Amino acid sequence: MSLRHALLGLLTERTASGYDLLKRFETSLANVWPATQSQIYTELTKLADTGLITVAAEGPRGRKEYALTDEGLAELRHWLTETKPQRTTRSDVLLRVFFLGVLEPDQAHAYLTDLTDQSAELHEELRRLVDAVDWDDDNLSVYGRIALEYGLRFYEMRREWAAWAAEQVKQVK
Numbered sequence: 001m002s003l004r005h006a007l008l009g010l011l012t013e014r015t016a017s018g019y020d021l022l023k024r025f026e027t028s029l030a031n032v033w034p035a036t037q038s039q040i041y042t043e044l045t046k047l048a049d050t051g052l053i054t055v056a057a058e059g060p061r062g063r064k065e066y067a068l069t070d071e072g073l074a075e076l077r078h079w080l081t082e083t084k085p086q087r088t089t090r091s092d093v094l095l096r097v098f099f100l101g102v103l104e105p106d107q108a109h110a111y112l113t114d115l116t117d118q119s120a121e122l123h124e125e126l127r128r129l130v131d132a133v134d135w136d137d138d139n140l141s142v143y144g145r146i147a148l149e150y151g152l153r154f155y156e157m158r159r160e161w162a163a164w165a166a167e168q169v170k171q172v173k
Helices: 003-010 018-029 037-049 070-082 092-098 105-132 139-170
Strands: 053-058 064-068
Touching: 003 018, 003 037, 003 070, 018 037, 018 064, 018 139, 037 053, 037 064, 064 070, 092 105, 105 139
Parallel strands: none
Antiparallel strands: 053 064
């Protein structure tokens, strides 16, 4: 996935400013694809330059509202249907786990215990998001809720796995 396609997708429902898009990232895509303010504004400029979005309105202090163009919608649809998702994902967490053997067993156990706690905290953050969002029956709400459920299940699975792994490390001498 790219930031480009995330922004195009968010603009399918309505026009939005860079600030609006940043807030929508924080409440809808945070567990899928985080982005900073500077990344969003840089990508919006590129999208406008290539004609995939347009400036629909300008307000005070240079505030711009962006809208998806027909070309932008076509690009988003092409990306959704014609390109395969990347099968390889990088996991800093699992790379570290792979090399935990270079640590003392108690250090490896502590890492996995911390991971258990972090996963529980992240799960709880998403749980609060479920309660905080005013869910609707528009596409972003329906499919956003489905994506959020993935995050909830992922962090619950990771918490359970990390607790199991910590127990395995306890048995290492």
